[in-house]
Amino acid sequence: MPILGVALLAACTLAGLFVGDLLGAALGLEANVGGVGVAMLLLIALTNLPGRRLGPETPTGNGVQFWSLMYIPIIVAMAAKQNVFAAVSGGVMAAVAGVLAVLAAFALVPVLSRWAQRP
Amino acid sequence: MERIFKFAGDNGLLVAFVFVGVIMVLAYFLSRHVARGKVHGSAIAIALGLLLAFWAGADTGGKNGVADYPLLAGIGVLGGNMFRDFAIVATAFGVRMEDLRKAGLVGALSVPIGVILSFAVGAVVALAFGLTDPAEITTIGAGAATYIVGPVTGASLGVSSRIISLSIAAGLVKAVLVMVATPLVARRIGLDNPASAMVYGGLMGTTSGVTGGLAATDPKLVPYGAMTSTFYTGLGCLLGPSLIYLVIRAVL
Incomplete structure (x- = not known):
């Protein structure tokens, strides 16, 4: 049943976010630490149980797959609710800091990925 | 008009689905016919979203882009953290x-x-x-x-x-x-x-x-x-x- 997939996905997301919330609180932070990452690992683990792999073509898998396909529209909605006006009108210092941080990170991506792919 | 705003507000998430759907259609049309396939449709859709958010921010003075228009408040839900995290976790399905x-x-x-x-x-x-x-x-x-x-x-x-x-x-x-x-x-x-x-x-x-x-x-x-x-x-x-x-x- 597709609802089982949706329920599984929601349960993994809730569990992961709660763990991230507790982790943040334990470190004394007002931020969620890695909650989405934990939730993803949980979903990967539960859909790849030995001998019970959940495929995307199964009815249960469809329930997860649907939300994975809804990802881009949700990101478009997220883009449409960003405070772009504040970003653009935030002043020169903010713009320079933001732009240079992005350029520096882009420049490091090939360096670190070469290292990651070293046999 | 008042009636439409209230109606849209009560059905915010559905309005958001339609709104994003229209952006996607427009973006894929632009990708195919104007950018001739060189720029991916989803890239154009995200850029359109940001552009609309800029415009809305300048117009309403609010912080939440187009979601500050009562008619489009549902975008705040669909593009909010809950749905974002839910969909990101879903993309892990099929990761090796x-x-x-x-x-x-x-x-x-x-x-x-x-x-x-x-x-x-x-x-x-x-x-x-x-x-x-x-x-x-x-x-x-x-x-x-x-x-x-x-x-x-x-x-x-x-x-x-x-x-x-x-x-x-x-x-x-x-x-x-x-x-x-x-x-x-x-x-x-x-x-x-x-x-x-x-x-x-x-x-x-x-x-x-x-x-x-x-x-x-x-x-x-x-x-x-x-x-x-x-x-x-x-x-x-x-x-x-x-x-x-x-x-x-x-x-x-």
Whole structure:
């Protein structure tokens, strides 16, 4: 049943976010630490149980797959609710800091990925 | 008219589905006929979303882009953290464990490297613009990490609200630029496999930027970048007001 997939996905997301919330609180932070990452690992683990792999073509898998396909529209909605006006009108210092941080990170991506792919 | 607003407000999420659907149709049309397939439809859709958000922000003076129009309040739900996290986790369906493991160590290392890099760049820019107080310099550096690390760090270091809003603006510039620029530079920086996506997510850190940028580049890479970037804001909030502030104060 597709609802089982949706329920599984929601349960993994809730569990992961709660763990991230507790982790943040334990470190004394007002931020969620890695909650989405934990939730993803949980979903990967539960859909790849030995001998019970959940495929995307199964009815249960469809329930997860649907939300994975809804990802881009949700990101478009997220883009449409960003405070772009504040970003653009935030002043020169903010713009320079933001732009240079992005350029520096882009420049490091090939360096670190070469290292990651070293046999 | 009043009736339509109330009706749309009561059915906000459904209005949001239609609104995003129309943007997607328009974006894919532009991708095929104007950009002749050179720019991916989802990249155009995200750019259109940002453009509309800019326009709405200038018009309403609010913080939430088009979601500040009562008619489009549902966009705030569909594009809010709950649905975003739900859909990001869903993209992990079909991820192969061995791909994650292959880039595991470097992927994990890329997060602290990215945090420190952003703080360093932001701090240097703050210095260049004449700031001298270490707490203020750290806060601008934190904003160059993400727009959440900025205010969290600034609040705990007790800097003025002007500096905090500058740090948020720096983080927003970063998020918007990452969304727009990633598909343009992806090929040049070798962003075409799970390992480099993990490194990229860890170095950039801004979850909205990373997930938007990867969606516009290659949706298959989204889970790998999201996986590492999700640890970035937490680490930034942890290191910013403590270790990094102490280092910056010692250096000055």
